[in-house]
Amino acid sequence: MQDPEDCCxxxxxxxxxxxxxRGPAQPCCAQAAEEKPGFAxxxxxxxxxxxxxxxxxxxxxxxxxxxRLGRWAMRWGIGRSRYQITPGLYAVGQPDHLSPVLVSANYxxxxxxxxxxxxxxxxxxxxxxxxxxNVWCAAGKGTFxxxxxxFRCHNxxxxxxxxxxxxxxxxxxxxxxxxxxxxxxxGFSVTYGPVRAADIPExxxxxxxxxxxxxxxxxxxxxxxxxxxxxxxxxxxxxLYMAVALLLLGGIGDNIFSINAAWSRxxxxxxxxxxxxxxxxxxxxxxxxxxxxxxxxAKGALLGIIMSTVLCLxxxxxxxxxxxxxxxLFVSSVSSYTAMNFTGSSTFTSPSGVEKEMRRSxxxxxxxxxxxxxxxxxxxx
Amino acid sequence: xxxxxxxxxxxxxxxxxxxxxxIGCGVCADVCPHGVFxxxxxxAQIVERDACIECGGCALNCPAxxxxxxxxxxxxxxxxxxxxxxxxxxxxxxxxxxxx
Numbered sequence: 001m002q003d004p005e006d007c008c009x010x011x012x013x014x015x016x017x018x019x020x021x022r023g024p025a026q027p028c029c030a031q032a033a034e035e036k037p038g039f040a041x042x043x044x045x046x047x048x049x050x051x052x053x054x055x056x057x058x059x060x061x062x063x064x065x066x067x068r069l070g071r072w073a074m075r076w077g078i079g080r081s082r083y084q085i086t087p088g089l090y091a092v093g094q095p096d097h098l099s100p101v102l103v104s105a106n107y108x109x110x111x112x113x114x115x116x117x118x119x120x121x122x123x124x125x126x127x128x129x130x131x132x133x134n135v136w137c138a139a140g141k142g143t144f145x146x147x148x149x150x151f152r153c154h155n156x157x158x159x160x161x162x163x164x165x166x167x168x169x170x171x172x173x174x175x176x177x178x179x180x181x182x183x184x185x186x187g188f189s190v191t192y193g194p195v196r197a198a199d200i201p202e203x204x205x206x207x208x209x210x211x212x213x214x215x216x217x218x219x220x221x222x223x224x225x226x227x228x229x230x231x232x233x234x235x236x237x238x239x240l241y242m243a244v245a246l247l248l249l250g251g252i253g254d255n256i257f258s259i260n261a262a263w264s265r266x267x268x269x270x271x272x273x274x275x276x277x278x279x280x281x282x283x284x285x286x287x288x289x290x291x292x293x294x295x296x297x298a299k300g301a302l303l304g305i306i307m308s309t310v311l312c313l314x315x316x317x318x319x320x321x322x323x324x325x326x327x328x329l330f331v332s333s334v335s336s337y338t339a340m341n342f343t344g345s346s347t348f349t350s351p352s353g354v355e356k357e358m359r360r361s362x363x364x365x366x367x368x369x370x371x372x373x374x375x376x377x378x379x380x381x
Numbered sequence: 382x383x384x385x386x387x388x389x390x391x392x393x394x395x396x397x398x399x400x401x402x403x404i405g406c407g408v409c410a411d412v413c414p415h416g417v418f419x420x421x422x423x424x425a426q427i428v429e430r431d432a433c434i435e436c437g438g439c440a441l442n443c444p445a446x447x448x449x450x451x452x453x454x455x456x457x458x459x460x461x462x463x464x465x466x467x468x469x470x471x472x473x474x475x476x477x478x479x480x481x
Contacts, residue, residue, distance in 0.1 A: 172414065174436075174438030192408075195414055215411065294389055348389055351455045351470070352394060352435060354455045
């Protein structure tokens with residue numbers, strides 16, 4: 001196979017919009033670039049399959065350095081809203097009219113995960129337009145949904161490409177997809193596949209039967225760890241606001257407001273706030289199963305207390321009593337709030353539960369924060 | 382790697398099930414990522430109500446329409462935004478499993 005690097009520059013040729021007279025599988029771009037001025041194909045497209053519905057791009061099941069770099073960037077939240085591919089029908093391996101059809105989201109990370117998981121198999125991948133959002137989140141919003149699946153089935157002339165009538169939809173897509181309605185409209189029956197793409201080969205080999213373990217969402221230490229960089233980058237704005245507020249508050253003193261006082265008092269407080277963010281956004285997700293209680297905010301507050309103790313035994317020795325109380329209240333409330341935000345990333349919290357937790361915890365967090373601010377202010381006089 | 386046993390708050394799920402009209406197709410047990418349902422004697426049963434995360438997959442896929450749940454977004458920041466603007470919580474985090 002020709003190295004796609006040779007010819008594939010930038011982006012997007014719509015997989016179903018190519019000229020119908022393309023020949024059978026050939027290296028991608030020589031053809032795409034010649035036949036469609038201004039278009040170039042994705043680096044992961046390694047050829048074209050001729051089908052009754054026109055040419056379908058054949059994609060590699062291997063991930064290259066660009067894919068891995070992209071994945072790393074996504075984990076840090078860099079350019080996430082633009083990491084998407086053109087929806088439509090793709091081929092992995094050498095699928096024919098009997099090969100399974102797997103439905104996926106057009107978030108490139110989801111697509112990469114799927115194509116690499118099914119290396120060695122031959123399958124069609126029907127990528128639907130979820131606006132670059134992963135399957136589970138998109139299903140929750142309804143963009144990974146019944147109407148879009150129906151539209152893509154018709155739009156890609158799936159009934160001409162395969163002779164069977166089965167779509168394999170990821171289980172986590174179910175919150176957006178009414179399986180019976182897809183069948184009513186398209187004739188394709190929906191079989192819910194496993195939660196994790198890695199289980200698809202075993203699922204297919206087992207006659208499209210998922211084991212109980214394949215149907216369960218996990219939240220392992222590794223999975224929680226992967227989420228922490230994005231938790232940190234998500235706190236950038238609140239941290240900036242916090243720093244500004246602390247600079248303003250730190251300047252207040254005997255001279256009403258002094259920039260010198262702000263410069264001498266605020267950095268220590270900002271560092272304490274960052275320690276609270278670290279505690280709530282990194283340490284709490286890692287230690288989640290082993291921290292007592294069920295409220296994320298309580299787990300975060302507990303870690304905040306531990307973090308405060310560490311701080312006052314090391315960097316912040318010799319503080320006055322009000323300053324010490326302010327430190328504990330500030331770090332704990334920041335850690336508690338940051339930890340509470342992790343409910344949105346977790347796989348086992350319910351909206352009703354999160355709302356209940358917030359109604360209980362936010363007044364305490366705000367109370368602690370205001371008290372900490374007031375106490376800190378008194379230490380300036 | 383303890384993780385499967387993670388549980389959130391008790392007695393909060395809005396899941397409702399009219400078992401008298403269940404047709405026993407089993408799709409709810411298939412789509413539920415937390416094993417809330419089992420199928421016994423050709424009927425669905427709720428066995429792990431407190432594990433429900435209100436994703437709404439079961440209710441949307443139930444052909445007999447005997448399941449109901451107030452599905453929604455579980456992001457704290459989205460709920461705060463919902464409170465402040467008086468609208469339904471909607472997460473603006475664009476993607477990744479990190480959100481919602």
